[in-house]
Amino acid sequence: MSVYSLVNINLASFDERGNFFEVKNTSIVIEDEIISGMGEVKGKIIDLEGRAVIPGFVDSHTHLVYSGCRCFEYRKPYLEKLKMGGGIYYTVKKTKEEKTEKLLEDAYNRAMIMLRNGTTTLEIKTGYGIEIDEELRELEIIEKLKEILPQDVFITFLIHVPPKEGDRREYLEEITSLFPRIKHRIDFVDIFVDEGAFTIDEARFVFERAKREGIPIKVHADELEYTGASEVAAEFDAVSADHLIKIKEKGIKSLKEKDVVACFLPCTSYFMGKEFAPFRKIIDSGVKWAIATDHNPGTSPCLSMIFAINLACNIGGLRVEEGLGGATWGGAMALRKNKDEKLKFGIIAPQKQADLVILDADSYIHLAYEFNPEIIKGVIKKGKIVWWRK
Numbered sequence: 001m002s003v004y005s006l007v008n009i010n011l012a013s014f015d016e017r018g019n020f021f022e023v024k025n026t027s028i029v030i031e032d033e034i035i036s037g038m039g040e041v042k043g044k045i046i047d048l049e050g051r052a053v054i055p056g057f058v059d060s061h062t063h064l065v066y067s068g069c070r071c072f073e074y075r076k077p078y079l080e081k082l083k084m085g086g087g088i089y090y091t092v093k094k095t096k097e098e099k100t101e102k103l104l105e106d107a108y109n110r111a112m113i114m115l116r117n118g119t120t121t122l123e124i125k126t127g128y129g130i131e132i133d134e135e136l137r138e139l140e141i142i143e144k145l146k147e148i149l150p151q152d153v154f155i156t157f158l159i160h161v162p163p164k165e166g167d168r169r170e171y172l173e174e175i176t177s178l179f180p181r182i183k184h185r186i187d188f189v190d191i192f193v194d195e196g197a198f199t200i201d202e203a204r205f206v207f208e209r210a211k212r213e214g215i216p217i218k219v220h221a222d223e224l225e226y227t228g229a230s231e232v233a234a235e236f237d238a239v240s241a242d243h244l245i246k247i248k249e250k251g252i253k254s255l256k257e258k259d260v261v262a263c264f265l266p267c268t269s270y271f272m273g274k275e276f277a278p279f280r281k282i283i284d285s286g287v288k289w290a291i292a293t294d295h296n297p298g299t300s301p302c303l304s305m306i307f308a309i310n311l312a313c314n315i316g317g318l319r320v321e322e323g324l325g326g327a328t329w330g331g332a333m334a335l336r337k338n339k340d341e342k343l344k345f346g347i348i349a350p351q352k353q354a355d356l357v358i359l360d361a362d363s364y365i366h367l368a369y370e371f372n373p374e375i376i377k378g379v380i381k382k383g384k385i386v387w388w389r390k
Ligand code: NIG
Pocket: 063, 087, 088, 091, 192, 220, 223, 268, 294, 296, 297, 298, 299, 300
């Protein structure tokens, strides 16, 4: 059994119920994969000389598996590109042309950059396949990533955009007919509901089938245009509704009523030059919130949760505690399969997984305060030091 203590640390985290706490000048004990004590010392001692220790980041929304860069579309109107068969369709074409090994290697390398930037758990979506066989190939790649990455990986089957040709309803029939076969291989089903993507009625069709198979739901909701997808997410007891730039009052109300997590994606707004989701209104309405990168080649080529927190606080007006909470506790909330599930990670508490980030600063406030690409001193995943800056 491995036992060690991090001493001389300033701990900052949310508790299970979402309350922020900070304990200065304290210590924690790590036994194998688990935090076994707080304010105690046992085993080997690692003196962190007053550094801040926070939970590892939980990135609950990423599109990590793809090929091809879209820098040539930089600042071009997103919807126009998509409707003309570019945008997501360009990435789908490049991904189809790429070898499986290379897709795996590229996604692995991206996840390892995320790890060095503090992400100890991540969700990965399919969605750049569209064709059934290609979607299944993406799923296999994500399963392989789950096997080989140090992080915990959650798998989302994303129904991203309709095929350029053919009957949309037939396509949805076909893709959802995979659910009984793949339900044990995926954690969530997601659909992009928006102008240029799917409609509310199509989302309902997908959710009914997902529900029938007991697969938890996520939704790309109210991003480019208001569609009412947030209300439908609540109607189907979704785990999270993501984006929410255009959400309306009634959408916020329904998320609250059904305890759906609002997932904020500030890097996407920033990159696309759009407004942020109404963070303050959503949080103040009592809705749980997560912050994620939405990493993808079209709207958020970002691999850093610290950058997401930094934006959410400095532009989006969140308090640093709220930024930290969304990126850790909130992310973990957005990855629960059912709403009674206790958290295993995302918070610092006895018996939780020892997934930790050590900052090269004495306070968690530096997450929003500093623009320092070397702010992370070390990353611990399931009790193992997986990254340490010399
Ligand atoms: O979450 N909005 C839909 N899907 C992605 C964008 C994917 C892409 O442009 O390649 C998103 O922003």
